[in-house]
Amino acid sequence: MSLVYLILILVATVVVSATGALFSITGLAQLFGGAPIAVAVMAGSLELAKFVIVGFVYRYWGHIHRPLRVYLIFSIVVLMVITSVGIFGYLSNAYAVASGDLHSQIMEIEALERENKRVAEQMAEYKKFINDIPESRISRKFEFQREYEPKIVALAKQSEELLRQADTRRQALLKTNTKVGPIIYLARIFDTDIDTTVKWLIGLFVAVFDPLAVSLVFCLNLIIRLREKYRGNEYKIGAHSLTTPVDHRSGRGNKLRRVA
Numbered sequence: 001m002s003l004v005y006l007i008l009i010l011v012a013t014v015v016v017s018a019t020g021a022l023f024s025i026t027g028l029a030q031l032f033g034g035a036p037i038a039v040a041v042m043a044g045s046l047e048l049a050k051f052v053i054v055g056f057v058y059r060y061w062g063h064i065h066r067p068l069r070v071y072l073i074f075s076i077v078v079l080m081v082i083t084s085v086g087i088f089g090y091l092s093n094a095y096a097v098a099s100g101d102l103h104s105q106i107m108e109i110e111a112l113e114r115e116n117k118r119v120a121e122q123m124a125e126y127k128k129f130i131n132d133i134p135e136s137r138i139s140r141k142f143e144f145q146r147e148y149e150p151k152i153v154a155l156a157k158q159s160e161e162l163l164r165q166a167d168t169r170r171q172a173l174l175k176t177n178t179k180v181g182p183i184i185y186l187a188r189i190f191d192t193d194i195d196t197t198v199k200w201l202i203g204l205f206v207a208v209f210d211p212l213a214v215s216l217v218f219c220l221n222l223i224i225r226l227r228e229k230y231r232g233n234e235y236k237i238g239a240h241s242l243t244t245p246v247d248h249r250s251g252r253g254n255k256l257r258r259v260a
Contacts, residue, residue: 006223013216020209021047024086031089043086050079054217059225076214083210091202095183099194102173109169116162123155 025043029036057064057072064072126148187197 006220006227009216009220009223013213013220016209016216017047017051017213020083020087020213023090023209024083027086027088027090027093028082030093031086043082046079047083050076050083051213051217054214055221058218058221080210080214084206087209088202088206091205095198095202099198105169105173109166109173112162112166112169116159116166119155119159119162123152123159126152126155 021044024047025040028043029040032039053072053076057069057076061069130145130148183194183198183201186201187194190197
């Protein structure tokens, strides 16, 4: 069994397990915000115990009594569910933060646009009121123009300020879109809303993350056992070659020495 492949499996196991444990611990600490440190310590100890138990169950399955074996399997399954819940909470919170900024900025832009629309309608109403005065009453028309002209100018400045603020919010919205932009495009591809797409994507992460980590622990223990087995056979062959007499006619002893 190649030592390089053993090292690769070991690295993959440590990376996937540590990453999943980190996401799970962070998500559980956020879920129980009243005591995040205590929850993080508890979750970390359970994560460590889970992977130790997985290796123990694999290597000593035949030596474990049935009740203890059932309990250990039950504990591993429950801990996998807890880890998956923590990962789901972490990813959901990350999406909620990004989408919360997006939705709040969109609401601000819509509010500014509604206010600008109201100001524009009021300006149009003032202008229409002045224009509806007949030319025969030119003096009264000039009087109303002098009265409403400052209000129209103030409303125009207010409209410009509202448009400027809306443009500023749109520029900030572009930066926010870079956080959830891929999700938006993915939702368009599947012709569904963003929240549904994120829900299924998080479900895929949860379904593969911790089961893969546990499977890698099994694979790592399997490779270690195979190396121990083959290494033991090599030692037996080597010892046998040293104690086998040399038969010069058949060359049997020479072959065994070469194998050793």
